[in-house]
Amino acid sequence: MKTSLNNSDIFRMMEEWAPKSLAYDWDRVGIQVGSFNAKVKKIMVTLDVLESVVDEAIAEGVDLIIAHHPLLFKPIKQLNFDDPKGRVIKKLMQHNITVYAAHTNLDAAEGGVNDMLSDALGLKHREVLIKESNEELFKLISYVPFSHKDEVHNAFSLAGAGHIGDYSHCTFQTEGKGTFKPLEGSNPYIGNQNEIEFVNEVKMETIVQKSKLSKAVNCLLQAHPYEEPAYDIIPLANKGKSIGIGRVGEIDPILLSDLCDKIKTTFGLPVIRVTGELSQTVNRVAVLGGSGENYISVAKQHAADVYITGDVTFHNAQDAWQMGLSVIDAGHYIEKIMKEATKKYLDQQLSDTSISVMVSEVNTDPFQFV
Incomplete structure (x- = not known):
């Protein structure tokens, strides 16, 4: 049994699954706060790094937080400990907790967030929705x-x-x-x-x-x-698998209304927003975790009957509706699916160590439904 690993060893494991080269150039992935060389005994996986999540990590004795959404996405112009982000960074530093983010690279990776969502939906014969390159x-x-x-x-x-x-x-x-x-x-x-x-x-x-x-x-x-x-x-000059975000494929024919019910059950959602005729039968499905309204036309070009994503605004939903593409806005928070999947991956990688991996229990969805 390996007795000691550093943060950098865990980073390497994550990057074998989701190489940083897969991330968009505007993204901020990798180490966010902390040290490459600090020893690791306990890891926590979370979707977001909010103050309540950091408090949970402190209480649980966590050394390393693996997050999907970067803590430091926009440049910080000042480190004010009276502001929410400043308080988070202060607590992380005081308790020697390192934060690492795998964002669009984990979205694009084989077996990453969009494949997790596709698996949950039973998407078959899938292909990449927005192709960026070939590996x-x-x-x-x-x-x-x-x-x-x-x-x-x-x-x-x-x-x-x-x-x-x-x-x-x-x-x-x-x-x-x-x-x-x-x-x-x-x-x-x-x-x-x-x-x-x-x-x-x-x-x-x-x-x-x-x-x-x-x-x-x-x-x-x-x-x-x-x-x-x-x-x-x-x-080799041979082309490898397509790399990119989103997936498109087939499910067994189902009424749009029944697909909405399935999505609510699968992802634990009280309500979702949908455009299109609820009595129509859908078969070809596109899915993109996070904010995907910019790719509505791409989903249509892939002959999707319905496009599942989050953060869709009024006029973009209206455009999709008029072009005959149904849109299901399941929200951004369905990406929480990455927490259990990432824990499972790390558990497998760390099976010969004493390092434990836990999933954050904090709900970081800012929205409530009343």
Whole structure:
């Protein structure tokens, strides 16, 4: 069991899932307040970093807060401890609590917020709604003795390499003869110092996404028996998966009114706002967590029957209504779905440590319904 991890270790785990490169350039992701090097014993996951959340973290003995919405989104011109944000920062510093934000990068990431929402809705055959790019792909090649080819093969897959569509463990393997001569100071797994060794090896080739490349190489080095494993990394012209925010796909045909009821039940909402004919049957659904009214026309271009998002204003809702696209405004707070999902991810990553992960119980939705 690992006895001690720093904040930077947790940041690395988050960025393996949601690389900072996926964030929009206007966003503020990563460390917000605190230290890279502080030790971690307890983590709390929250949607927002409000004073009540920080008070909860203090009471629970939390060292690190992982948030979706950045605490420091707009530049601070003065640090006034009488203002709400100033009080929050003061408390964080007094209690040595670090804050880290994963925002639009977690929105866009595979398995991120928009996939969480899509999973909750049962969205099938989904694709990216607002495509920003395609992930870069690399070919990772290693030369492995026969005795460890299965270990390296499995290590590749566990690191996320060799995944193509609905297939895993994808490699191409060719047999050959490896040669090397261990020199003074070496500690060879096979052979003796100052003697040329000939070894039956397998050349193992696999494909890996840029975001998983570092992890794949680390897993290779851990699984490979050689003191100095040989490996090649080759950039590919092949296009990887589309990267972007929002998702669009299909659900079983359902009345719009029944879909509204399903959304209220799924996300624990007392009411939602909707445009369109409630008796119509909908099948193709677009979803974007947070404020998505700027992408109404994109949802229509994807032939969506209904677009689920938050923070829709009157005239934009009216425009959607007139173009024949139903809009369900489920509010911004449905993004709270990230709390349990992020805890689950971190629990898996930290299973061999004593670090605990909790979810904030504070309701940070500013709206009440009366």
